[in-house]
Amino acid sequence: MGGEDKKDETINLDPKTEAVFKKKGYELQKKLAEGAFGQVYKAKNTKTGDKVAVKVMNLDKVGEKFKEKFLPREMAALIGVKHENTCELYDIIKANHRLYIFMEFCGGGDISGYVQKNGALSEEKTCFWFTQTAQALSFMHQNLHMAHRDIKIDNILLTENQMAKLTDFGFAKICWDEKKDKMELSKTYCGTEPYECPQIVARVPYNAFAADVWAMGVVLFCMLQNKFPFHWNDKKKFIKEQKDKKYIEERLGTKLSQDCRDLHIQCWTEDEGKRITSQDLLNHPWITRKGK
Template identity: 60%
Template structure:
């Protein structure tokens, strides 16, 4: 994590392009595996923006040839109220600058660190918004996100918005009407489905659903449902139907316990699809 005062360094040509387009880049907000995120603004509109910067000289060829084109295509193609909006993408001096909607509430990880576990009504509110976004991405665009986690859910004006499509992939063959199984084991370990933990080809849509279950569990319990770091132990916990019941931090209503546990169906062929969550009694009860 960088210091709050750290600012971006631009070469003269890139700075001139930014000025022409009306962009000003301020301090660094955070840093990830594939780039840094800065706070900025559109000097023409006064709107705050976030700027993701990826240095192409510091990433591997696989990322540049495989993951980056997918992310850029996904960012351009996805338009949804619960997905962070992309304003502009600029490529200059071996770097890519992605200008996007600034989330004034940070991410859910930061919220949990500051406030502890999230109340049922608020968790339902935010979780439903992200589920709507993911349902659109899965069902309309046939794209799997492949890195669902609380760090990738941003909060803006108390609305939850999905972000970071670095591992997104079109995972459905419309010509054969079949799911394209993934063999790239990407994502973040605590959110891995059993198939990813076992290093088996997996249904990326179903893996997203499992990760959504982990996300909801984190929101409500402020901890992960399964231990990670030891894949054998993690897989044993995931395949034990009763283990999850030992991980709750408080007594939840039966419909909420049922809802949380439905995400952790080991057999991905019968794990529910994200669109099915909206008919569950807990969502219907809390969404009123």
């Protein structure tokens, strides 16, 4: 987790929880952000002196479906995902109807905030961060058979030395049937609307790995253009634009390199079976030439 201090807010801990934190060496400090499922605080590991981010979830405020389905999934995902371009999990503590998830602190904020502050990025800078994110995603897909299912620029954090780290695995799911040795279609329509692939928009069972790649195409566009590629507020228009190759070509404009335009188009192939995979993303000419 990461970001700059937004509010000088602290959290009140009961004595028992405070004692557990003290024993483990954690000291909560200021609030960094607040989302639908909880708050994120800056903290310190008093034993090492390292900065830490803490996601705090009030279990009384989340629905039973979330606690039964998504919460165990996020925990499993966080524990299983260990890659240099994902946020590392340090500890999970459940106390007094709250869940505290201690994670690596990324002091550079997220890419969404970076783009809002600095404007659209160059192809080379975009390629640097996009490649790191794609490496994390490919690791999830290939090594863990796990889809992220909420890829967006808000979920790509930057360290203080400007390295990209994929985070927020609340919708992550293993989408592989080990007995049948094949991919399972997803029927949970989750994620963030502007990043949804046509299958999710249409509410039909979908390939979650391919859905992640479609979302990566949207991430790529957002980093380079500082806007969304499709008009997602109007569902009919949204679906029409996603299927319209001419619209996509015009929307990409003429300033991007041909390889960069081609990578967008391969991510936005309507047919899931023909869409580029996360592994093949890393072998695309635009990536191998480092956005040049």
